[in-house]
Amino acid sequence: QVHVAESGGGLVQAGGSLRLSCVTSGRSFNNFAMGWFRQTPGKEREFVAALIWSDSRTFYEYGDSVKGRFTISSGNAKNTVVLEMNSLKPEDTAVYYCAAAGKTTYYYRTTDGYDDWGHGTQVTVSS
Numbered sequence: 744q745v746h747v748a749e750s751g752g753g754l755v756q757a758g759g760s761l762r763l764s765c766v767t768s769g770r771s772f773n774n775f776a777m778g779w780f781r782q783t784p785g786k787e788r789e790f791v792a793a794l795i796w797s798d799s800r801t802f803y804e805y806g807d808s809v810k811g812r813f814t815i816s817s818g819n820a821k822n823t824v825v826l827e828m829n830s831l832k833p834e835d836t837a838v839y840y841c842a843a844a845g846k847t848t849y850y851y852r853t854t855d856g857y858d859d860w861g862h863g864t865q866v867t868v869s870s
Contacts, residue, residue, distance in 0.1 A: 752864030765841030781837035
């Protein structure tokens with residue numbers, strides 16, 4: 744069973760920064776992709792960022808609302824990702840979820856593209 748664990752959420756003032764981390768365990772092979780989504784009450788889960796490993800290349804994708812402010816990265820192991828969030832805005836307030844794909848996915852911008860999810864970590868940006 745794959746376990747996905749997020750950490751690093753919290754409260755920050757507008758304009759500030761936060762760093763979220765995500766680690767997966769329990770999979771006998773590397774993840775094919777890892778992503779971050781966020782959700783506020785009454786809304787669908789929104790794509791934030793993804794890191795996709797394909798052959799020897801790595802691809803980075805971002806949602807329009809965070810492009811230029813957030814950065815997703817990974818270490819050498821394909822089971823850890825970090826989301827650096829800068830210039831945070833009150834509208835970035837949400838529960839942030841990490842997800843991992845255990846097979847090739849072309850739908851990394853949607854929740855359908857991922858097999859395993861964490862429980863989420865709260866990010867609150869005050870104005």
